[in-house]
Amino acid sequence: MNAQILCGAVSSYACSITLLNFTSSIGIHQVVIHVHNEVGEEVAKETLTLTRLDAKLPDIDFKFTQWFYCDSLADYYGVKVWSDEHFRMIENFAKAARRQGMNMILTPIHTPPLDTYVGGERTTTQLVTITREDGEYHFTFDNLDRFIHIMDNLGFEYFELAHLFTQWGAEHAPKIVLTKEDGSEEKIFGWETDATGEEYVSFLKAYIPAVIGHLKELGVMHRVYFHISDEPTRDNYTTYLAAKEVVRDLIAPYPIMDASSTFEFYRDGIVDIPIPVNSKIAPYLENEVEGLWTYYCCGQTDKVANNLIAMPAYRTRSLAYQLYKYHIVGFLQWGFNFYNAFRSMGKINPFLDTTGGQWVPGGDPFVVYPAPDGTPYESTRLLTFGEVMSDLRLLHLVEQKVGYDALVRLIEHYLGTVAFDSCVTASAPILALRKALLALV
Numbered sequence: 001m002n003a004q005i006l007c008g009a010v011s012s013y014a015c016s017i018t019l020l021n022f023t024s025s026i027g028i029h030q031v032v033i034h035v036h037n038e039v040g041e042e043v044a045k046e047t048l049t050l051t052r053l054d055a056k057l058p059d060i061d062f063k064f065t066q067w068f069y070c071d072s073l074a075d076y077y078g079v080k081v082w083s084d085e086h087f088r089m090i091e092n093f094a095k096a097a098r099r100q101g102m103n104m105i106l107t108p109i110h111t112p113p114l115d116t117y118v119g120g121e122r123t124t125t126q127l128v129t130i131t132r133e134d135g136e137y138h139f140t141f142d143n144l145d146r147f148i149h150i151m152d153n154l155g156f157e158y159f160e161l162a163h164l165f166t167q168w169g170a171e172h173a174p175k176i177v178l179t180k181e182d183g184s185e186e187k188i189f190g191w192e193t194d195a196t197g198e199e200y201v202s203f204l205k206a207y208i209p210a211v212i213g214h215l216k217e218l219g220v221m222h223r224v225y226f227h228i229s230d231e232p233t234r235d236n237y238t239t240y241l242a243a244k245e246v247v248r249d250l251i252a253p254y255p256i257m258d259a260s261s262t263f264e265f266y267r268d269g270i271v272d273i274p275i276p277v278n279s280k281i282a283p284y285l286e287n288e289v290e291g292l293w294t295y296y297c298c299g300q301t302d303k304v305a306n307n308l309i310a311m312p313a314y315r316t317r318s319l320a321y322q323l324y325k326y327h328i329v330g331f332l333q334w335g336f337n338f339y340n341a342f343r344s345m346g347k348i349n350p351f352l353d354t355t356g357g358q359w360v361p362g363g364d365p366f367v368v369y370p371a372p373d374g375t376p377y378e379s380t381r382l383l384t385f386g387e388v389m390s391d392l393r394l395l396h397l398v399e400q401k402v403g404y405d406a407l408v409r410l411i412e413h414y415l416g417t418v419a420f421d422s423c424v425t426a427s428a429p430i431l432a433l434r435k436a437l438l439a440l441v
Contacts, residue, residue: 026054055441057393058400062323063158063293063330064389065104066367067114068094071123072339075347076370081125082143089374091150096368096376097336101389104158104225104330105151109144109211112162113174114230114334117343119191121175128211130178130188137203139210148220159220160257161211163227164204165195169236170229170243173200195243208250225273226256232271234262241270259295259332263287275332278322278420279304285326285420293330294323294420298360305423307333309354309363313384314430318423320391321411325418337376338365391434398440410436 028051035044070081070090079085094105106112108125116122127144130137148159166172173193177185193200215221228247232240244256257273261280265271266289275293276284279300284292300306305319323331339350341357350369354362367385368376399407408418414433415424424430 026052028052053438053441055397057390058397060393060396061329062389062392063104064102064332065106065158065160065330066097066102066333066336067106067112067338068097068336069106069112069338070108070125071111072337073370074125075123076339076350077374081123082127082146085374087146087150090147091154092375093337093368094151094154094156096378096382098154098156100378100382100386102336103156104160105156106162107144107147107151107159108162110162111175111177113166113172114163115167115338115340115344117345120344121190122340122344124175124177124185126175126177128207130176130207131180132178137206137210139207139214141214144214145218148218152220158223158225159215160225160227163229163258164208164247165229165243166191167230169232170195170240171236173197176203195239196246201246204247204250208247212251212254221254224254226251226254228256228258228271231259232262232265234264237262237264237270240265244270257293259334275330278319281420291329292327293332294328295332295334297334298364301361303422304420307363307367307381307385308361309381310361312427313380313387314425314427315423316381316384317388317391317430318415320388320395321415321418322420323392324395325408325411326420335365335367337368337370339370340365394434394437394441398437401440 028049031048031050033046033048034042037043070086073079073089073093074081074086077085077089079089097105107127109128110126111122111124127141127147129140129143131140132138151159163174166174172191172195173189175187176189178188179185189200189203212221215224226247228244229236229240255273256271257275258271259275259277260266260271261274261276263274263276263283266274266284267287273291273293274284274289275295277300278294278296279302281292281294296304296306301308305315305322307316319331322328338356339348340346341348342359346357348357350366354365356365363379363381367379367382369379371377395407395411402410411433412418414429414436416429
Protein backbone atom coordinates (compact mmCIF):
# COMPACT_ATOMS: atom_id res chain seq x y z
CA MET A 1 0.00 0.00 0.00
CA ASN A 2 1.25 3.46 -0.93
CA ALA A 3 0.05 6.51 1.00
CA GLN A 4 0.62 10.24 0.74
CA ILE A 5 0.51 12.19 4.00
CA LEU A 6 0.82 15.95 4.42
CA CYS A 7 3.14 16.46 7.37
CA GLY A 8 3.55 20.21 7.69
CA ALA A 9 4.83 23.39 6.11
CA VAL A 10 7.88 25.58 6.63
CA SER A 11 7.90 29.04 5.03
CA SER A 12 6.82 28.53 1.42
CA TYR A 13 7.80 24.86 1.36
CA ALA A 14 5.51 21.90 2.04
CA CYS A 15 6.55 18.48 3.23
CA SER A 16 4.79 15.21 2.50
CA ILE A 17 5.59 11.58 3.20
CA THR A 18 5.07 8.56 0.97
CA LEU A 19 4.91 5.19 2.70
CA LEU A 20 6.11 2.49 0.29
CA ASN A 21 4.52 -0.93 0.71
CA PHE A 22 3.71 -0.03 4.31
CA THR A 23 1.65 -2.44 6.36
CA SER A 24 1.12 -2.96 10.05
CA SER A 25 3.41 -5.97 9.91
CA ILE A 26 6.64 -6.30 11.85
CA GLY A 27 9.72 -5.69 9.76
CA ILE A 28 11.50 -3.18 7.54
CA HIS A 29 9.65 -0.38 5.73
CA GLN A 30 10.74 2.47 3.50
CA VAL A 31 9.58 6.06 3.95
CA VAL A 32 10.16 8.72 1.31
CA ILE A 33 10.09 12.38 2.35
CA HIS A 34 9.26 14.89 -0.41
CA VAL A 35 9.72 18.66 -0.14
CA HIS A 36 7.74 20.88 -2.55
CA ASN A 37 7.86 24.61 -3.20
CA GLU A 38 4.85 26.92 -3.23
CA VAL A 39 3.85 25.91 -6.79
CA GLY A 40 4.06 22.19 -6.09
CA GLU A 41 7.45 21.45 -7.64
CA GLU A 42 9.53 18.87 -5.81
CA VAL A 43 12.79 20.44 -4.63
CA ALA A 44 14.15 17.64 -2.44
CA LYS A 45 13.56 13.99 -1.63
CA GLU A 46 15.02 11.60 0.94
CA THR A 47 14.36 7.90 1.57
CA LEU A 48 14.51 6.49 5.08
CA THR A 49 14.40 2.89 6.25
CA LEU A 50 12.33 2.14 9.34
CA THR A 51 12.25 -1.12 11.26
CA ARG A 52 9.10 -1.95 13.19
CA LEU A 53 9.76 -4.16 16.19
CA ASP A 54 7.38 -6.65 17.75
CA ALA A 55 7.09 -4.66 20.98
CA LYS A 56 5.18 -1.83 22.57
CA LEU A 57 6.56 0.80 24.91
CA PRO A 58 4.90 0.31 28.31
CA ASP A 59 2.92 2.87 30.21
CA ILE A 60 4.99 3.91 33.21
CA ASP A 61 4.21 5.56 36.53
CA PHE A 62 5.86 8.88 35.73
CA LYS A 63 4.36 12.36 35.89
CA PHE A 64 5.36 15.17 33.53
CA THR A 65 4.01 18.71 33.54
CA GLN A 66 5.10 21.73 31.55
CA TRP A 67 3.11 24.73 32.66
CA PHE A 68 0.32 25.50 30.25
CA TYR A 69 -0.86 29.13 30.10
CA CYS A 70 -4.43 29.67 28.96
CA ASP A 71 -3.95 33.44 29.23
CA SER A 72 -1.14 33.43 26.66
CA LEU A 73 -3.47 31.89 24.09
CA ALA A 74 -6.25 34.38 24.77
CA ASP A 75 -3.79 37.28 24.64
CA TYR A 76 -1.95 36.23 21.49
CA TYR A 77 -5.05 35.40 19.47
CA GLY A 78 -7.21 38.17 20.91
CA VAL A 79 -10.08 35.88 21.89
CA LYS A 80 -12.38 36.08 24.89
CA VAL A 81 -11.28 33.95 27.82
CA TRP A 82 -13.32 30.72 28.05
CA SER A 83 -15.09 31.37 24.79
CA ASP A 84 -15.65 28.47 22.40
CA GLU A 85 -12.72 29.70 20.31
CA HIS A 86 -10.48 29.89 23.37
CA PHE A 87 -11.35 26.36 24.40
CA ARG A 88 -10.70 25.17 20.83
CA MET A 89 -7.19 26.62 20.98
CA ILE A 90 -6.59 25.22 24.45
CA GLU A 91 -7.51 21.78 23.16
CA ASN A 92 -5.25 22.12 20.11
CA PHE A 93 -2.23 23.12 22.17
CA ALA A 94 -2.89 20.57 24.91
CA LYS A 95 -3.14 17.85 22.27
CA ALA A 96 0.43 18.63 21.15
CA ALA A 97 1.62 18.50 24.76
CA ARG A 98 -0.06 15.17 25.40
CA ARG A 99 1.33 13.67 22.20
CA GLN A 100 4.88 14.30 23.45
CA GLY A 101 4.36 12.70 26.84
CA MET A 102 2.88 15.39 29.09
CA ASN A 103 0.29 13.80 31.37
CA MET A 104 -0.30 16.48 34.03
CA ILE A 105 -1.88 19.87 33.26
CA LEU A 106 -1.78 23.15 35.17
CA THR A 107 -5.44 23.85 35.96
CA PRO A 108 -6.29 27.53 36.58
CA ILE A 109 -9.12 27.29 39.08
CA HIS A 110 -8.00 30.90 39.61
CA THR A 111 -5.41 32.93 37.68
CA PRO A 112 -2.04 31.29 38.40
CA PRO A 113 0.16 33.66 40.48
CA LEU A 114 3.24 32.90 38.40
CA ASP A 115 5.79 35.31 36.89
CA THR A 116 3.82 38.42 37.70
CA TYR A 117 5.49 41.56 39.02
CA VAL A 118 4.48 42.79 42.46
CA GLY A 119 1.38 44.91 42.05
CA GLY A 120 0.81 43.69 38.49
CA GLU A 121 -1.70 41.34 36.91
CA ARG A 122 -1.90 38.73 34.21
CA THR A 123 -5.01 38.31 32.10
CA THR A 124 -7.69 36.74 34.27
CA THR A 125 -8.09 33.02 33.60
CA GLN A 126 -10.24 31.76 36.46
CA LEU A 127 -12.17 28.58 35.75
CA VAL A 128 -14.26 28.75 38.93
CA THR A 129 -17.04 31.34 38.87
CA ILE A 130 -17.41 33.00 42.27
CA THR A 131 -20.41 34.98 43.47
CA ARG A 132 -21.35 36.32 46.89
CA GLU A 133 -24.75 36.71 48.49
CA ASP A 134 -25.44 37.91 52.02
CA GLY A 135 -21.76 37.61 52.80
CA GLU A 136 -21.50 33.98 51.69
CA TYR A 137 -19.46 32.75 48.72
CA HIS A 138 -21.01 30.55 46.06
CA PHE A 139 -19.13 28.64 43.38
CA THR A 140 -20.09 27.30 39.97
CA PHE A 141 -17.88 25.07 37.88
CA ASP A 142 -19.09 25.05 34.27
CA ASN A 143 -15.78 26.20 32.80
CA LEU A 144 -13.78 23.90 35.07
CA ASP A 145 -15.95 20.96 33.99
CA ARG A 146 -15.36 21.79 30.33
CA PHE A 147 -11.60 22.10 30.87
CA ILE A 148 -11.38 18.77 32.70
CA HIS A 149 -13.56 17.07 30.10
CA ILE A 150 -11.21 18.22 27.32
CA MET A 151 -8.11 17.07 29.17
CA ASP A 152 -9.69 13.74 30.08
CA ASN A 153 -10.53 13.11 26.45
CA LEU A 154 -6.94 13.89 25.46
CA GLY A 155 -5.62 11.41 28.00
CA PHE A 156 -4.25 13.69 30.70
CA GLU A 157 -4.01 11.72 33.92
CA TYR A 158 -3.34 14.41 36.54
CA PHE A 159 -4.45 17.95 37.36
CA GLU A 160 -2.29 20.38 39.32
CA LEU A 161 -4.34 23.24 40.69
CA ALA A 162 -3.08 26.83 40.50
CA HIS A 163 -0.97 27.96 43.45
CA LEU A 164 -2.94 29.24 46.43
CA PHE A 165 -0.41 31.97 47.26
CA THR A 166 1.96 34.23 45.35
CA GLN A 167 5.32 33.10 43.99
CA TRP A 168 8.64 33.38 45.86
CA GLY A 169 7.42 33.58 49.40
CA ALA A 170 3.68 33.00 49.74
CA GLU A 171 3.19 36.48 51.17
CA HIS A 172 0.02 37.43 49.29
CA ALA A 173 -3.14 36.00 47.79
CA PRO A 174 -3.42 35.27 44.06
CA LYS A 175 -5.78 37.34 41.98
CA ILE A 176 -9.34 36.20 42.71
CA VAL A 177 -12.29 37.79 40.92
CA LEU A 178 -15.94 37.89 41.90
CA THR A 179 -18.72 37.84 39.28
CA LYS A 180 -21.33 40.48 40.06
CA GLU A 181 -25.05 40.39 39.22
CA ASP A 182 -24.54 42.35 36.00
CA GLY A 183 -21.90 39.85 34.82
CA SER A 184 -18.93 42.13 35.39
CA GLU A 185 -15.94 41.01 37.42
CA GLU A 186 -14.48 42.57 40.55
CA LYS A 187 -11.09 41.67 41.95
CA ILE A 188 -11.49 40.82 45.62
CA PHE A 189 -8.01 39.46 46.44
CA GLY A 190 -4.51 40.07 45.09
CA TRP A 191 -1.19 41.67 45.93
CA GLU A 192 -2.86 43.92 48.47
CA THR A 193 -4.12 40.87 50.40
CA ASP A 194 -2.02 39.36 53.18
CA ALA A 195 -1.69 35.60 52.67
CA THR A 196 -2.77 34.80 56.20
CA GLY A 197 -5.19 37.70 56.63
CA GLU A 198 -8.57 36.94 58.12
CA GLU A 199 -10.55 37.78 54.98
CA TYR A 200 -8.55 35.54 52.63
CA VAL A 201 -8.39 32.70 55.14
CA SER A 202 -12.17 32.88 55.49
CA PHE A 203 -12.49 32.70 51.71
CA LEU A 204 -10.18 29.66 51.49
CA LYS A 205 -12.30 27.85 54.07
CA ALA A 206 -15.21 28.09 51.65
CA TYR A 207 -13.28 27.82 48.37
CA ILE A 208 -11.06 24.77 48.91
CA PRO A 209 -13.80 22.46 50.27
CA ALA A 210 -16.09 23.53 47.41
CA VAL A 211 -13.44 22.73 44.80
CA ILE A 212 -12.56 19.40 46.42
CA GLY A 213 -16.22 18.47 46.76
CA HIS A 214 -16.88 19.19 43.10
CA LEU A 215 -13.81 17.31 41.89
CA LYS A 216 -14.94 14.35 43.98
CA GLU A 217 -18.29 14.49 42.20
CA LEU A 218 -16.46 14.40 38.88
CA GLY A 219 -14.49 11.38 40.07
CA VAL A 220 -11.06 12.98 39.51
CA MET A 221 -10.02 14.07 43.00
CA HIS A 222 -7.61 11.13 43.33
CA ARG A 223 -5.71 12.62 40.36
CA VAL A 224 -5.34 16.14 41.78
CA TYR A 225 -2.29 17.90 43.24
CA PHE A 226 -2.15 21.21 45.10
CA HIS A 227 0.47 23.97 45.19
CA ILE A 228 1.20 26.48 47.94
CA SER A 229 3.80 28.82 46.37
CA ASP A 230 6.42 28.42 43.65
CA GLU A 231 10.15 28.38 44.42
CA PRO A 232 10.31 29.39 48.08
CA THR A 233 13.82 30.02 49.44
CA ARG A 234 15.35 30.10 52.92
CA ASP A 235 14.30 33.74 53.17
CA ASN A 236 10.67 32.63 52.73
CA TYR A 237 10.73 29.86 55.32
CA THR A 238 8.45 31.64 57.80
CA THR A 239 5.91 32.96 55.30
CA TYR A 240 5.68 29.68 53.40
CA LEU A 241 5.17 27.75 56.63
CA ALA A 242 2.44 30.18 57.74
CA ALA A 243 0.63 29.81 54.40
CA LYS A 244 0.92 26.04 54.52
CA GLU A 245 -0.59 25.98 58.01
CA VAL A 246 -3.60 27.97 56.76
CA VAL A 247 -4.58 25.27 54.27
CA ARG A 248 -3.03 22.10 55.66
CA ASP A 249 -6.22 20.73 57.21
CA LEU A 250 -8.39 21.96 54.32
CA ILE A 251 -6.34 20.02 51.77
CA ALA A 252 -5.45 16.89 53.75
CA PRO A 253 -5.08 14.10 52.77
CA TYR A 254 -4.48 15.26 49.20
CA PRO A 255 -0.90 15.81 48.00
CA ILE A 256 0.83 19.20 47.95
CA MET A 257 3.89 19.70 45.77
CA ASP A 258 6.08 22.70 45.04
CA ALA A 259 9.26 23.53 43.19
CA SER A 260 11.59 23.89 46.17
CA SER A 261 15.37 23.46 46.18
CA THR A 262 15.97 24.33 49.84
CA PHE A 263 16.35 20.97 51.57
CA GLU A 264 15.20 22.32 54.94
CA PHE A 265 11.66 22.66 53.58
CA TYR A 266 11.52 18.90 53.06
CA ARG A 267 13.58 18.01 56.13
CA ASP A 268 11.19 19.95 58.36
CA GLY A 269 8.10 18.48 56.75
CA ILE A 270 6.91 21.76 55.25
CA VAL A 271 6.90 20.71 51.59
CA ASP A 272 5.22 17.33 51.17
CA ILE A 273 6.49 16.63 47.66
CA PRO A 274 9.60 18.70 46.92
CA ILE A 275 10.65 19.39 43.35
CA PRO A 276 14.31 20.47 43.49
CA VAL A 277 16.04 21.90 40.45
CA ASN A 278 18.37 19.37 38.85
CA SER A 279 21.46 21.45 39.66
CA LYS A 280 20.60 21.28 43.39
CA ILE A 281 19.21 17.78 43.67
CA ALA A 282 22.24 16.24 45.41
CA PRO A 283 21.07 16.52 49.06
CA TYR A 284 17.73 14.94 48.15
CA LEU A 285 19.50 12.00 46.53
CA GLU A 286 21.95 11.67 49.42
CA ASN A 287 19.04 11.48 51.84
CA GLU A 288 17.20 8.99 49.61
CA VAL A 289 14.02 11.04 49.37
CA GLU A 290 11.29 8.79 48.02
CA GLY A 291 8.89 9.89 45.31
CA LEU A 292 11.31 12.58 44.15
CA TRP A 293 10.67 14.95 41.26
CA THR A 294 13.05 17.40 39.60
CA TYR A 295 12.95 20.35 37.21
CA TYR A 296 15.11 22.76 35.26
CA CYS A 297 14.59 26.33 34.11
CA CYS A 298 16.51 29.44 33.08
CA GLY A 299 19.42 29.03 35.51
CA GLN A 300 20.47 25.54 34.46
CA THR A 301 22.89 26.39 31.68
CA ASP A 302 26.14 24.76 32.85
CA LYS A 303 26.78 21.00 32.79
CA VAL A 304 23.24 19.85 33.69
CA ALA A 305 20.47 18.79 31.32
CA ASN A 306 18.15 21.39 29.83
CA ASN A 307 16.25 21.97 26.60
CA LEU A 308 17.27 25.47 25.51
CA ILE A 309 17.61 26.51 21.87
CA ALA A 310 21.40 26.69 22.10
CA MET A 311 21.69 23.14 23.43
CA PRO A 312 22.17 19.99 21.34
CA ALA A 313 19.54 17.28 21.58
CA TYR A 314 21.91 14.80 23.24
CA ARG A 315 22.18 17.07 26.24
CA THR A 316 18.41 17.06 26.65
CA ARG A 317 18.15 13.31 26.12
CA SER A 318 20.73 12.71 28.84
CA LEU A 319 17.88 13.48 31.22
CA ALA A 320 16.12 10.19 30.51
CA TYR A 321 19.02 8.17 31.89
CA GLN A 322 19.36 10.42 34.92
CA LEU A 323 15.66 10.10 35.70
CA TYR A 324 15.83 6.33 35.33
CA LYS A 325 18.95 5.66 37.38
CA TYR A 326 17.80 7.74 40.35
CA HIS A 327 14.17 6.55 40.38
CA ILE A 328 12.77 10.03 39.75
CA VAL A 329 8.97 9.89 39.54
CA GLY A 330 8.10 13.28 38.02
CA PHE A 331 9.44 16.19 36.00
CA LEU A 332 8.35 19.83 35.79
CA GLN A 333 9.28 22.68 33.47
CA TRP A 334 7.71 26.11 33.74
CA GLY A 335 7.12 27.12 30.11
CA PHE A 336 5.06 25.25 27.55
CA ASN A 337 3.60 28.41 25.98
CA PHE A 338 4.56 31.49 28.01
CA TYR A 339 4.29 34.44 25.60
CA ASN A 340 4.93 37.21 28.13
CA ALA A 341 7.98 39.27 28.96
CA PHE A 342 9.77 39.47 32.31
CA ARG A 343 7.29 39.19 35.18
CA SER A 344 4.47 39.56 32.63
CA MET A 345 5.20 43.26 32.22
CA GLY A 346 4.26 42.97 28.56
CA LYS A 347 3.60 40.56 25.71
CA ILE A 348 6.11 39.17 23.23
CA ASN A 349 5.94 37.94 19.66
CA PRO A 350 7.34 34.41 20.07
CA PHE A 351 8.47 34.35 16.44
CA LEU A 352 10.74 37.33 17.09
CA ASP A 353 11.66 36.82 20.73
CA THR A 354 12.41 33.48 22.38
CA THR A 355 13.87 35.04 25.55
CA GLY A 356 10.89 36.72 27.19
CA GLY A 357 12.26 40.17 26.37
CA GLN A 358 15.96 39.29 26.91
CA TRP A 359 15.06 37.88 30.30
CA VAL A 360 15.93 34.17 30.05
CA PRO A 361 17.93 31.97 27.66
CA GLY A 362 16.31 31.39 24.29
CA GLY A 363 13.71 28.65 24.34
CA ASP A 364 13.08 28.64 28.08
CA PRO A 365 9.58 30.25 28.04
CA PHE A 366 7.92 28.03 25.42
CA VAL A 367 8.30 24.98 23.18
CA VAL A 368 5.40 25.69 20.79
CA TYR A 369 4.71 28.62 18.47
CA PRO A 370 1.17 29.89 17.78
CA ALA A 371 0.10 29.17 14.20
CA PRO A 372 -2.46 31.50 12.54
CA ASP A 373 -5.26 28.91 12.75
CA GLY A 374 -5.08 28.46 16.52
CA THR A 375 -2.94 25.33 16.43
CA PRO A 376 0.66 25.06 17.60
CA TYR A 377 3.80 24.83 15.53
CA GLU A 378 5.83 22.23 17.43
CA SER A 379 9.49 23.10 18.00
CA THR A 380 12.24 20.53 17.67
CA ARG A 381 12.74 21.00 21.43
CA LEU A 382 9.22 19.71 22.08
CA LEU A 383 9.92 16.69 19.87
CA THR A 384 13.25 16.12 21.60
CA PHE A 385 11.59 16.01 25.00
CA GLY A 386 9.08 13.61 23.56
CA GLU A 387 12.08 11.40 22.79
CA VAL A 388 13.19 11.74 26.43
CA MET A 389 9.84 10.29 27.47
CA SER A 390 10.15 7.51 24.88
CA ASP A 391 13.69 6.73 26.05
CA LEU A 392 12.43 6.45 29.62
CA ARG A 393 9.64 4.06 28.60
CA LEU A 394 12.13 1.99 26.58
CA LEU A 395 14.35 1.67 29.64
CA HIS A 396 11.45 0.33 31.67
CA LEU A 397 10.66 -2.15 28.89
CA VAL A 398 14.24 -3.43 28.85
CA GLU A 399 14.31 -3.57 32.66
CA GLN A 400 11.55 -6.17 32.48
CA LYS A 401 14.01 -8.39 30.60
CA VAL A 402 17.36 -7.77 32.31
CA GLY A 403 16.60 -6.11 35.67
CA TYR A 404 17.47 -2.68 37.04
CA ASP A 405 21.09 -3.30 38.11
CA ALA A 406 22.14 -4.91 34.85
CA LEU A 407 20.45 -2.14 32.87
CA VAL A 408 22.26 0.60 34.79
CA ARG A 409 25.55 -1.17 34.11
CA LEU A 410 24.69 -1.30 30.41
CA ILE A 411 23.75 2.40 30.35
CA GLU A 412 27.00 3.41 32.04
CA HIS A 413 29.02 1.16 29.74
CA TYR A 414 27.96 3.44 26.90
CA LEU A 415 27.48 6.78 28.64
CA GLY A 416 29.91 6.67 31.55
CA THR A 417 28.79 7.41 35.09
CA VAL A 418 25.28 8.86 34.96
CA ALA A 419 24.81 11.80 37.33
CA PHE A 420 22.70 14.94 37.39
CA ASP A 421 25.73 17.25 37.38
CA SER A 422 26.95 16.13 33.96
CA CYS A 423 25.57 15.19 30.55
CA VAL A 424 26.56 13.19 27.52
CA THR A 425 28.79 15.31 25.30
CA ALA A 426 28.01 13.77 21.88
CA SER A 427 25.26 11.99 20.00
CA ALA A 428 27.16 8.79 19.28
CA PRO A 429 27.03 7.22 22.78
CA ILE A 430 23.27 7.74 23.09
CA LEU A 431 22.63 6.35 19.60
CA ALA A 432 24.85 3.33 20.32
CA LEU A 433 23.07 2.71 23.61
CA ARG A 434 19.69 3.04 21.93
CA LYS A 435 20.74 0.42 19.36
CA ALA A 436 21.82 -1.92 22.14
CA LEU A 437 18.53 -1.43 23.99
CA LEU A 438 16.50 -2.15 20.86
CA ALA A 439 18.55 -5.30 20.28
CA LEU A 440 17.51 -6.48 23.72
CA VAL A 441 13.88 -5.81 22.86
